[in-house]
Every structure is written in C-alpha cells, then in structure tokens.
Amino acid sequence: MKRHEERAAEDEPSLIEVRLDELLEARGLTLTELAKRVDITLANLSVLKNGRARAVRFSTLAAICRELDCQPGDLLVYTGPGPH
Amino acid sequence: MSVLSSGATDARERQALAARVSVVVLEGLLWALLTVVLVTNVARPLAGDAMLGIGEGPYWGTTPSVTADVSDAVWERAFETLGDDLPAFGPGMMVGGPFERGEYVEATLPNRTDISVWSPMTFRQMVAVAGAPLLSGVVVAAALALAIRIVRDLRRGRLFDAANLTRTYQIAAVLGVGGMIAEVATAWGRIGVLTSPRLAGYVDVDWTVSFTPLVLGLTIAAGAEMLRLGIRMQRDVEGLV
Numbered sequence: 001m002k003r004h005e006e007r008a009a010e011d012e013p014s015l016i017e018v019r020l021d022e023l024l025e026a027r028g029l030t031l032t033e034l035a036k037r038v039d040i041t042l043a044n045l046s047v048l049k050n051g052r053a054r055a056v057r058f059s060t061l062a063a064i065c066r067e068l069d070c071q072p073g074d075l076l077v078y079t080g081p082g083p084h
Numbered sequence: 085m086s087v088l089s090s091g092a093t094d095a096r097e098r099q100a101l102a103a104r105v106s107v108v109v110l111e112g113l114l115w116a117l118l119t120v121v122l123v124t125n126v127a128r129p130l131a132g133d134a135m136l137g138i139g140e141g142p143y144w145g146t147t148p149s150v151t152a153d154v155s156d157a158v159w160e161r162a163f164e165t166l167g168d169d170l171p172a173f174g175p176g177m178m179v180g181g182p183f184e185r186g187e188y189v190e191a192t193l194p195n196r197t198d199i200s201v202w203s204p205m206t207f208r209q210m211v212a213v214a215g216a217p218l219l220s221g222v223v224v225a226a227a228l229a230l231a232i233r234i235v236r237d238l239r240r241g242r243l244f245d246a247a248n249l250t251r252t253y254q255i256a257a258v259l260g261v262g263g264m265i266a267e268v269a270t271a272w273g274r275i276g277v278l279t280s281p282r283l284a285g286y287v288d289v290d291w292t293v294s295f296t297p298l299v300l301g302l303t304i305a306a307g308a309e310m311l312r313l314g315i316r317m318q319r320d321v322e323g324l325v
Contacts, residue, residue, distance in 0.1 A: 039093065044325040054323030 015080035020049045023068045023075060038063035104239070111235045118228040125221025133203060134214035148205075148213030149198045150277050152287040162193075199277055199287065212273025216266055223262035223297075230255045244311065244318040252308040260301020267293045 024034060031049060035042040040060060047053050048060075061072055068075070131139035134148040177190050201213050230251045237248055271291040278289040 040325060047323065048325045052323060053325045055321075056325055060325055 014051055014054075015078060017077045017079045018048055018051055018053070019075060019077060020045075020064075023070055027068055029068070034064070034067060037067045107235060107239050111232060111239065114228055114232045114235060118225060118232065121221055121225050121228065125217055126225060129214040129218040129221065132214055134201070134205065134210050135218070137203070147200045147202070149200045150212050150274055151196050152199050152278055152283075153195055153290060154197050155286055155288050157285050158287075197287065199283065201277060206276065208273055208276030210273075211269055212277045216270035216273050219262070219269055220266040223258055223266055226258045226262070227255045230258070244314045246315065249308060249311050249315060252304060252311055256301045256305040256308060258301075259304065260298050263297020263301065264293075264295075267295075267297060 020031075024031060031045055032042055035045045038045075038060065040063075044053075048056065056076075061075070064075060065072060128139070128144060130136055131144050132146065132148060133139070139146075177188065201209050205213075234243070234248050234251050237243060237245070242248075271293050274291050275289060277283075278287055278291075
C-alpha cells in the first residue's frame with residue numbers, strides 16, 4: 001500500500017463503536033477509577049473511549065469486562081455496512 | 085487495584101524516571117563534547133597562525149606543525165658524531181653496571197620530531213597544519229549537533245519518526261564522506277609538508293589514510309535501517325490500548 005493510501009486508511013473513522021460511556025454510567029464508575037482498576041493509563045483509556053484507538057489487547061478487553069461485569073459485545077459494537 | 089499491580093506500576097514509573105534522567109545526562113554529555121570539539125578542533129585551528137592568526141598564548145597561538153620520524157640518514161650521522169652515547173642522553177644501559185633494582189632507566193633520543201611550518205605558507209601546507217584538523221572538527225561537530233537533535237526528540241518520547249531517520253542518515257553521510265575527505269586531506273597536506281626541499285633526507289615521508297570514518301558511517305547507516313523498522317513497528321502499535 002502506498003504511503004498516502006496508508007495515511008488515508010488511518011484517518012478513516014473506525015467502524016467499531018466503543019460504548020464505554022454508557023457502561024461506566026450504568027455501573028456508577030468514573031473513567032479515572034476504571035483506569036486504576038484495569039491498570040492502564042487514563043490517557044489510553046480516554047483514547048479508547050473517544051474512538052481513537054486502532055487496536056485493543058485481549059488483556060485490556062478482559063480487564064475492562066471484568067471490572068464492568070459485561071461481555072465484549074456489550075462494549076464493542078460494529079457500525080459498518082452489512083446486516084447487524 | 086491489587087498490591088501486585090500497584091507494585092508493577094511503581095516499578096514502571098521508576099523505570100520511566102530512570103530513562104528520562106539517563107536521556108538528560110546523555111544530552112548534557114553530547115553538549116559538553118560538542119563544546120570541546122568546537123573549541124579545540126574548530127576555534128583553535130581557525131585562530132592559529134596558519135589561518136586567521138589571531139590566537140595568542142601557548143594554547144591558541146602555537147606554531148603550526150606536523151610530526152614526522154627522523155630519517156635513517158640523520159641517525160647514521162648522529163651515530164658517527166656521538167658514538168656510543170646514542171641512542172640515549174647520558175649513560176645508556178650499555179655503560180656501567182651491574183645495576184641495582186630501580187637503576188634500569190635510560191633516556192633515549194626521540195625518533196619523532198615536530199616539523200614547524202611558518203607563514204607565508206602554501207595552501208597545501210595550510211591544509212596539513214590547520215585545514216585538515218579544522219575539517220575533522222567541523223565533521224564531528226556537525227554529527228554531534230545532529231545527534232543532539234535526535235536525543236532531544238527522545239526526551240519528548242518521539243524517537244521513531246521520519247525526521248530522526250533522516251538525521252541518522254545525515255550523521256552517517258557526514259561522518260563517512262566528510263571523515264574520509266578529512267583523512268585524505270590530512271594525508272595530502274602532510275605529504276606536501278614532508279616533501280619540502282628543505283627537509284629532504286632529514287625526515288621519513290610517511291602517511292596513512294584510515295578507513296575508520298567510512299566504517300563508522302556505514303555502521304550508523306545500518307543503525308538507521310533498524311530505526312526505519314522501529315518506525316514501522318511504532319506505526320503498527322500507535323493507538324493500541
């Protein structure tokens with residue numbers, strides 16, 4: 001892939017929506033508290049919450065699901081074309 | 085948060101602090117080295133008698149010179165003149181004895197001599213006594229300045245980017261090409277001084293061209309390729325949580 005095509009791919013909006021806000025509100029947790037519990041930086045968690053993350057480690061996903069008592073499908077939703 | 089993960093976080097924070105401190109120390113050392121090079125290998129040749137001639141005192145105003153080995157013909161004449169006292173000042177180990185412990189000392193005549201070059205001098209002579217050292221100093225100073233830019237980016241956590249890749253290649257080119265030009269210029273100038281008709285027969289005309297700058301430049305270029313790989317890996321993990 002050429003460099004300008006790579007840059008274009010990086011700038012495309014993600015088709016995976018992260019519903020961290022709703023889950024935090026439902027569980028009565030703040031982002032700061034969750035960051036401490038799952039042991040990742042607040043900056044990285046904010047990147048995830050705002051949809052700017054390009055990849056999520058399974059370990060991070062498992063830790064968030066553990067603390068929010070949810071499934072990955074509750075946290076990550078595909079919003080691209082195709083039957084949902 | 086568990087006690088174990090708290091401990092792991094503290095360890096990571098300590099490691100991060102140690103890394104920041106070591107980068108600051110590294111930048112400080114590079115600045116100090118750059119200052120030394122600018123004074124000794126740039127300002128000093130410039131201020132010396134061979135170039136601007138504004139230097140004064142034993143450090144700034146030293147007589148431009150190159151070193152050379154005294155020729156065999158000179159030694160033969162010295163042996164004829166001074167006989168058994170050579171190659172030592174005073175009684176050598178061939179005279180006297182038996183010796184006690186601690187008396188096995190001998191002052192020998194040096195084989196190396198300084199060839200002083202005074203103005204007005206030719207361009208080739210100027211290259212030998214000042215131009216080549218100045219060029220070497222400029223090459224090293226340029227490489228250090230580029231290295232300082234890279235380390236400053238490292239302090240900001242931005243090592244793996246295209247600008248630093250370019251700077252690394254520039255360091256490789258400056259040291260490899262500039263260094264070899266300085267080596268060749270040094271040898272060329274040196275031959276020019278030592279083949280002076282007034283020195284004919286008194287000193288050996290010897291010279292050398294080291295390929296160390298070229299090897300160093302190629303090694304750094306290889307390092308730049310590793311940096312390129314690092315840039316690609318960084319791009320892959322950017323935005324990874």
